[in-house]
Amino acid sequence: MATAYETMYILRPDLTDEQVEQAIAKYENLLREQGSENIQIQNRGKRRLAYEIARQRDGIYIQMNYSAPGNAIAIMERAMRLSEEVIRYLTIKQEVEEAKAEPTTTAA
Numbered sequence: 001m002a003t004a005y006e007t008m009y010i011l012r013p014d015l016t017d018e019q020v021e022q023a024i025a026k027y028e029n030l031l032r033e034q035g036s037e038n039i040q041i042q043n044r045g046k047r048r049l050a051y052e053i054a055r056q057r058d059g060i061y062i063q064m065n066y067s068a069p070g071n072a073i074a075i076m077e078r079a080m081r082l083s084e085e086v087i088r089y090l091t092i093k094q095e096v097e098e099a100k101a102e103p104t105t106t107a108a
Helices: 017-033 070-082
Strands: 003-011 037-053 056-068 086-093
Touching: 003 017, 003 070, 017 037, 017 056, 017 070, 056 070, 056 086, 070 086
Parallel strands: none
Antiparallel strands: 003 056, 003 086, 037 056
16 A cells, blocks of 8 residues: 655755756666656755764755655665765655544524
């Protein structure tokens, strides 16, 4: 069963546009190989970090929203951890709002 996830990761600021696109494609293909669906990617651009990470003051933020089986997350995060281009990543499980029946009021 696929669950909805959101992954935000930060790439090194010294990467060229071509290298950024290659990194995005690499993680997108990794998710597709693991059976992920509905992959939506947003390049948030270069931004100033709140504090220095790996001697970097800026970073290129990438956001991915997708549905995937649970084991796909561990595989992708391991690839990010071993990568030189990713300086920080975070994956969260998205809450899916279900339609709730609202109580009805009766007129007396």
